[in-house]
Amino acid sequence: MKCDICRNEIAKSFLGKIKGTYIKINKDKKIVCDECQSRYKNLKEKFS
Numbered sequence: 001m002k003c004d005i006c007r008n009e010i011a012k013s014f015l016g017k018i019k020g021t022y023i024k025i026n027k028d029k030k031i032v033c034d035e036c037q038s039r040y041k042n043l044k045e046k047f048s
């Protein structure tokens with residue numbers, strides 16, 4: 001699973017759960033890594 005913003009592989013926790021977050025941009029579901037998520041928070045309003 002790759003981050004839709006930075007294209008880096010998203011790390012997985014030991015339970016196999018990805019350390020990423022799904023966000024919605026124009027009806028598209030995107031998966032972003034934690035790093036991009038914190039960066040993206042400021043941009044979120046812009047896209048939604």
Ligand SMILES: [Zn+2]
Nearest residue numbers: 003006033036
């Ligand atoms: Zn990322």
